[in-house]
Amino acid sequence: MGKSTFLNRVLGQKIAIVSHKPQTTRTRILGVLHRPGAQLVFLDTPGIHKTGKNRLNKAMVGAAFEACREVDAAVYFVDAQQGITPGDVEILQKLPLGGAPLYLAVNKADLLADKAALLPILDAASKCGVTFSEIAPISALEGDNVTRLVDLLADAMPEGPQYFPDDQVTDQPERFIAGEIVREKLFTHLKQELPYSVGVEVESFKEEGRVLHFHAAIVTARDTQKRIIIGAGGAMIKKIGTAARFELEKLLGCQVMLKLFVKVKKDWFDNPRLLREMGYPDELSDLGGGSDDAAS
Numbered sequence: 001m002g003k004s005t006f007l008n009r010v011l012g013q014k015i016a017i018v019s020h021k022p023q024t025t026r027t028r029i030l031g032v033l034h035r036p037g038a039q040l041v042f043l044d045t046p047g048i049h050k051t052g053k054n055r056l057n058k059a060m061v062g063a064a065f066e067a068c069r070e071v072d073a074a075v076y077f078v079d080a081q082q083g084i085t086p087g088d089v090e091i092l093q094k095l096p097l098g099g100a101p102l103y104l105a106v107n108k109a110d111l112l113a114d115k116a117a118l119l120p121i122l123d124a125a126s127k128c129g130v131t132f133s134e135i136a137p138i139s140a141l142e143g144d145n146v147t148r149l150v151d152l153l154a155d156a157m158p159e160g161p162q163y164f165p166d167d168q169v170t171d172q173p174e175r176f177i178a179g180e181i182v183r184e185k186l187f188t189h190l191k192q193e194l195p196y197s198v199g200v201e202v203e204s205f206k207e208e209g210r211v212l213h214f215h216a217a218i219v220t221a222r223d224t225q226k227r228i229i230i231g232a233g234g235a236m237i238k239k240i241g242t243a244a245r246f247e248l249e250k251l252l253g254c255q256v257m258l259k260l261f262v263k264v265k266k267d268w269f270d271n272p273r274l275l276r277e278m279g280y281p282d283e284l285s286d287l288g289g290g291s292d293d294a295a296s
C-alpha cells in the first residue's frame with residue numbers, strides 16, 4: 001500500500017524497509033520529521049491483515065492496533081487501483097482511535113492512466129460510513145501531494161513539548177536497521193512465501209577503526225529453506241549479502257564487513273522468546289479480520 005514508502009519520502013531518508021510483498025514491515029517504526037517550530041512523530045506499522053496464522057502475525061497486527069491508541073491523527077492507506085473495500089471499512093470501524101482525526105490516503109495515484117478514475121473512489125470513500133478529515137490522492141513513490149497531506153497532519157497536531165532532540169530521526173538503534181536491511185534483501189530476492197518464514201538476528205555490530213563489522217544470522221524454520229537461502233554454491237546468500245552491504249555502506253557512510261549465515265530454528269515465529277530476541281514485541285491481538293492495510 002505504500003506506508004513505509006510514505007514515511008521514507010516524508011523523512012527524506014530510508015528508515016523503513018520496503019518491498020513489493022505485503023507484510024514486509026513487522027514492527028512499529030518511529031520516524032521524526034523536524035520542521036521549523038514543529039516536530040511530527042510518525043508511526044509506521046505493519047499492515048492489518050487476516051490473522052490466526054502464527055504468533056508473529058498476531059504480534060504484527062497487534063502493533064498496528066496498539067499504535068492507534070497513541071496517536072493524535074491517523075492515515076489509512078488504500079491502493080488507488082482498488083479503492084476502499086468492505087474489508088477496509090470493517091477495519092476502519094475497529095481502529096481504537098479514541099476520536100483522533102482520520103485521513104485517507106489513496107496511494108499509487110501515479111499508476112492511474114486517467115486521473116478521472118479517482119473520482120468514483122473518492123465518492124465511494126466519502127459515502128462508506130467512516131468519517132475522514134480528508135481524502136487525499138497521493139503518490140508516496142513520486143511524492144505527489146505528500147507535502148500537502150503532511151501539512152494537514154501538522155495543522156491537526158496539538159501543542160506539545162519537543163519529544164525528540166533536533167538530530168534524531170528514529171528511535172531504532174542502527175543495529176536493528178542493519179538487520180532490517182538484510183531482511184529487505186531477503187524479501188527482494190527470495191520467491192513467494194519464503195521471506196515470511198525468515199527472520200534476522202543481529203549477532204554483532206561493532207565499529208573497529210573505520211570499518212563496521214556486522215554479523216547476522218538469517219533464521220529460518222526448515223532445512224529445505226536454509227538450502228534455498230544459501231543457493232547453489234552459496235550464490236543466493238552472496239547476492240543477498242552484497243545487496244545489503246552496498247546499501248548499508250551508503251546509509252552509514254563507512255566500509256562494512258558483513259558476515260551472514262543461516263540458522264534453522266523450527267517454529268521460531270511461534271516462539272515468544274525468539275520473537276523478542278529478534279525485536280518483535282509480543283503485542284498479541286485478535287482484533288484483525290479484514291484484508292488490507294492501515295497506518296498511523
Ligand SMILES: Nc1nc2c(ncn2[C@@H]2O[C@H](COP(=O)(O)OP(=O)(O)O)[C@@H](O)[C@H]2O)c(=O)[nH]1
Nearest residue numbers: 001002003004005018019020107108139140141
Ligand atoms: N507506483 C507506486 N508504487 C508504490 C507507491 N508507494 C509504494 N509503492 C510500492 O508498493 C510496494 C509496497 O510499498 P511499501 O511501502 O512496502 O508498503 P507498506 O507495506 O504499506 O509499507 C513497494 O514495491 C513500493 O515501491 C506509489 O505511490 N506508487
Ligand SMILES: [Mg+2]
Nearest residue numbers: 003004024025
Ligand atoms: Mg511497510
